[in-house]
Amino acid sequence: MRHLYHWPIDPFSRQVRLVLEEKGLKTELEITTPWDNPEVLMNYNPAGTPPVLIDHVGGQDRVIAEARPILEYLEETTPTPCMLPGGPAERAEARRIMDWFDRKFDGEVNAYLLHEKLEKRLQGLGSPDPAVLRAGRDHLRWHLDHMTWLLETRDGLAGSRYTLADIAAAAHLSCVDYLGDVPWGEFETVKHWYQRIKCRPAFRPLLEDKWPGMNPVEHYADLDF
Numbered sequence: 001m002r003h004l005y006h007w008p009i010d011p012f013s014r015q016v017r018l019v020l021e022e023k024g025l026k027t028e029l030e031i032t033t034p035w036d037n038p039e040v041l042m043n044y045n046p047a048g049t050p051p052v053l054i055d056h057v058g059g060q061d062r063v064i065a066e067a068r069p070i071l072e073y074l075e076e077t078t079p080t081p082c083m084l085p086g087g088p089a090e091r092a093e094a095r096r097i098m099d100w101f102d103r104k105f106d107g108e109v110n111a112y113l114l115h116e117k118l119e120k121r122l123q124g125l126g127s128p129d130p131a132v133l134r135a136g137r138d139h140l141r142w143h144l145d146h147m148t149w150l151l152e153t154r155d156g157l158a159g160s161r162y163t164l165a166d167i168a169a170a171a172h173l174s175c176v177d178y179l180g181d182v183p184w185g186e187f188e189t190v191k192h193w194y195q196r197i198k199c200r201p202a203f204r205p206l207l208e209d210k211w212p213g214m215n216p217v218e219h220y221a222d223l224d225f
Helices: 011-022 038-042 067-077 088-122 130-151 164-178 188-198 201-207
Strands: 002-006 027-031 052-057 060-065
Touching: 002 011, 011 067, 011 088, 011 164, 011 201, 052 067, 060 067, 067 088, 088 130, 088 164, 130 188, 164 188, 164 201, 188 201
Parallel strands: 002 027
Antiparallel strands: 002 052, 052 060
16 A cells, blocks of 8 residues: 655646556555645655655555656556656657656746745735746746647657656646646647546546635636636
8 A cells, every 4th residue: 555645736746646546556645735744744755845655565664755756666666557658769758858847847837826826825925926927927838839849749748658748747737727827728739638638537636636715717627628
C-alpha cells in the first residue's frame, strides 16, 4: 500500500496522482497544506513541499519526495503501463518537455497566476496584483503557442503516444484552468489535446477537486468544455 501527501491544486502533486491512477496503484491520499502545516512535510522532505510518497514494502517504508523522483520510482517499480516512449531519443524528448513545464511554465505562469489568485488568498497576503496577472496571462499565451506548434505534428507533446510529458503539461495546465485563466477559444489545437486527456479515467479524480471557498470555473469538470 502507498500513502501520498499532496495538495490538490498543486501541479506537481497532480502529476504523481495521475501516474498512480494510470498504473492502477492503490494509494491513500492525505491533503497537506504546505504553509499551514509545514512540519508534517518536513519530516519527509527538507524542502517542506509536496508531493511525498511513502511506499510500504516488505514491512519497511520507502520515502520518496518531489514529483520527478516519485515518477521515476514508479516507472522503475511498476513499469507497466510504461509512461515513457521506447527509444532513448524519444525518452529524452519527453523529459525535456517535462522539464519545460516544471521549470519554465511553473516559473512564468504558475508563479504569477496561481500565486496571485490562489496562494496569496489562502495565506492572507492580500489581493491579486492586476499587473502581475496580466503578465502571467501573456506568458501563458506564449506557452500555449509553443504547445500548438508541437501538437501540429504530434498526437502527444513528445511524440505519437501519451507519455509523462503530456501528464506534466496537463497537470500544470489543469491548475490554471481551475482558476479560469486558459483562453481555450484562441488555442483549438491545445484544447482538443486537453479534452482527450480530460476524458481519461485517470484524470477524473482531478476534475472532482474543490478547495473550500474557491470552486473551479464552471467548465472545469465538463469533458466537452
